Amino acid sequence: MPFLIISPSQQHSIFSISPLISTVQPLLNNTLKPLHRTQIDFALIKTQSLTKQSCNLYLDNKGTVNSQWQDILEAIKASSTLQNLEISRIIEQNGGFKTISDFNHLLISLVLADEFELALKLSSLSYALAPDVNTYSIWVSLYCKKNDPETAKSILGNMLKDGFQPKVATFTTLINTFCKGGKLQKAYEVFDVMGQIGCEPTIYTYNCLLKGLCFVGRVEEAYELLLNIKKSNKKPDLYTYTAVMDGFCKVGRSNEALELLEEALEMGLIPNVVTYNTLFNGYFKEGRPLDGIKLLKKMKKQNCVPDHITYSTLLHGLLKWGKIRAASKIYKEMLNHDFEVDGRIMNSLLRGLCRQSRKEKEMLKDAYQVFERMQSRMLVVDPVGYELVIEAFCSGKELDKALESLYEVVRIGYSPKAFTFSNVIRVLCLEGKVDKALLVFILMLKVGKSPSSVPFSLLINELNQQRKPLTACYLYGVALKSGVVPRNKPEVYMRGNEVFNPGSVLIPLSLCAFS
DNA sequence: GCGTAAAACT
Numbered sequence: 001m002p003f004l005i006i007s008p009s010q011q012h013s014i015f016s017i018s019p020l021i022s023t024v025q026p027l028l029n030n031t032l033k034p035l036h037r038t039q040i041d042f043a044l045i046k047t048q049s050l051t052k053q054s055c056n057l058y059l060d061n062k063g064t065v066n067s068q069w070q071d072i073l074e075a076i077k078a079s080s081t082l083q084n085l086e087i088s089r090i091i092e093q094n095g096g097f098k099t100i101s102d103f104n105h106l107l108i109s110l111v112l113a114d115e116f117e118l119a120l121k122l123s124s125l126s127y128a129l130a131p132d133v134n135t136y137s138i139w140v141s142l143y144c145k146k147n148d149p150e151t152a153k154s155i156l157g158n159m160l161k162d163g164f165q166p167k168v169a170t171f172t173t174l175i176n177t178f179c180k181g182g183k184l185q186k187a188y189e190v191f192d193v194m195g196q197i198g199c200e201p202t203i204y205t206y207n208c209l210l211k212g213l214c215f216v217g218r219v220e221e222a223y224e225l226l227l228n229i230k231k232s233n234k235k236p237d238l239y240t241y242t243a244v245m246d247g248f249c250k251v252g253r254s255n256e257a258l259e260l261l262e263e264a265l266e267m268g269l270i271p272n273v274v275t276y277n278t279l280f281n282g283y284f285k286e287g288r289p290l291d292g293i294k295l296l297k298k299m300k301k302q303n304c305v306p307d308h309i310t311y312s313t314l315l316h317g318l319l320k321w322g323k324i325r326a327a328s329k330i331y332k333e334m335l336n337h338d339f340e341v342d343g344r345i346m347n348s349l350l351r352g353l354c355r356q357s358r359k360e361k362e363m364l365k366d367a368y369q370v371f372e373r374m375q376s377r378m379l380v381v382d383p384v385g386y387e388l389v390i391e392a393f394c395s396g397k398e399l400d401k402a403l404e405s406l407y408e409v410v411r412i413g414y415s416p417k418a419f420t421f422s423n424v425i426r427v428l429c430l431e432g433k434v435d436k437a438l439l440v441f442i443l444m445l446k447v448g449k450s451p452s453s454v455p456f457s458l459l460i461n462e463l464n465q466q467r468k469p470l471t472a473c474y475l476y477g478v479a480l481k482s483g484v485v486p487r488n489k490p491e492v493y494m495r496g497n498e499v500f501n502p503g504s505v506l507i508p509l510s511l512c513a514f515s
Numbered sequence: 516g517c518g519t520a521a522a523a524c525t
Binding site: 101104105111167168171175176202203204206237274275276277278280284308310311315317344 | 516517518519521523524
């Protein structure tokens with residue numbers, strides 16, 4: 001049986017994938033149906049948003065799944081112990097690959113589906129076929145996708161050695177992979193090879209280099225490259241501009257990014273949501289939240305629809321720079337557009353709204369709504385968020401909500417600050433709910449907070465008002481025992497002719513140990 | 516003959 005023609009260099013880089021070890025009889029015993037020639041519809045594969053399963057890998061003319069290949073691939077995938085020879089046999093039994101093109105089709109669909117190991121396994125087998133320029137190209141893109149540009153580069157080297165002329169796309173893919181990893185030197189090496197063999201770069205190629213330069217902070221060089229591109233016969237596109245704009249934004253030069261936007265507009269390029277998002281990013285990085293808002297207006301005016309990233313960036317940026325009111329507006333807009341808001345951002349919005357509502361009472365409602373939504377979505381409210389929301393409930397006289405949240409936060413295991421307890425106690429006392437206030441006080445002691453004179457004073461004052469001197473005295477005693485002198489003292493009052501002297505009960509009560 | 520490039524938070 002003839003074997004795949006393998007050049008020595010290939011043998012090293014591609015075919016050294018170590019084969020699998022022991023046998024799997026059950027699979028071999030399966031009577032597999034004879035294999036039909038199948039046609040892959042690439043468009044279909046792409047639009048059907050491939051899952052990582054190989055069931056969508058090999059489709060027939062009508063776009064329905066061809067079960068023969070599916071079975072084979074699944075079997076090979078499932079078995080980590082199948083030997084190459086056996087896999088070859090299965091493939092042969094099913095008709096094998098008639099042409100290298102057949103093989104390439106399968107290979108590319110595997111790569112598209114991120115089935116790299118399976119693709120390599122199949123590549124390591126022997127067929128009566130010689131790899132062609134496409135096979136090599138697919139291998140290069142495979143290793144690029146695996147983020148292994150070094151191996152990809154060596155394959156490209158072999159390709160050249162074997163007299164194949166790689167396409168621009170192949171070079172570009174490799175350059176891009178090096179650039180993404182910040183290996184500009186390597187990327188330029190590949191770029192040079194292109195020049196040597198007379199493969200002309202496209203705007204794609206330049207865009208990758210631009211992105212790479214910006215990624216490693218070499219914005220000046222990126223800008224110079226842009227100038228050179230403009231001088232050349234290549235036409236910069238939106239990607240070109242966006243890449244350099246992003247570079248400027250990342251180093252806090254969003255004004256220059258904006259200039260580039262104007263330039264792009266003059267060239268007839270229509271900025272899209274990514275372009276705008278890039279600018280938003282720059283503005284918020286630099287602390288120009290209001291410019292961000294202006295840009296949003298401009299963006300909408302130009303019929304560019306904000307996406308989830310736009311809103312998240314805006315929300316995050318506005319909160320970062322304390323623009324709570326604007327942030328709240330954006331948040332509502334997001335909900336109107338059915339965008340989910342990230343839990344952490346919501347938590348920081350909640351905190352911002354609560355803090356802001358100290359000055360602007362009308363924001364309390366917004367804060368409550370955010371809190372309720374977070375609860376209904378089971379999103380995490382951090383300890384500070386809870387303290388603030390309890391404070392907000394207090395200041396909005398939402399006593400039940402305040403109590404509920406206080407109990408909840410204790411139940412979760414956080415220990416709110418004494419200030420928070422005092423706050424709740426204050427509002428409860430104001431509303432005359434001294435019994436509930438006392439329960440809160442007990443809870444406060446239970447979680448180990450040592451009360452200052454404030455809660456004592458609040459409670460004693462209210463107990464005095466309600467003519468409950470015994471409890472007031474009791475508390476007074478507890479206060480003194482713990483070294484705190486409340487501002488209010490239990491009040492003596494008259495019933496008929498009798499004078500109650502709280503002092504008489506002070507002594508025994510103050511001896512009570514509090515635990 | 517098939518394929519190549521983009522933005523935010525965490």
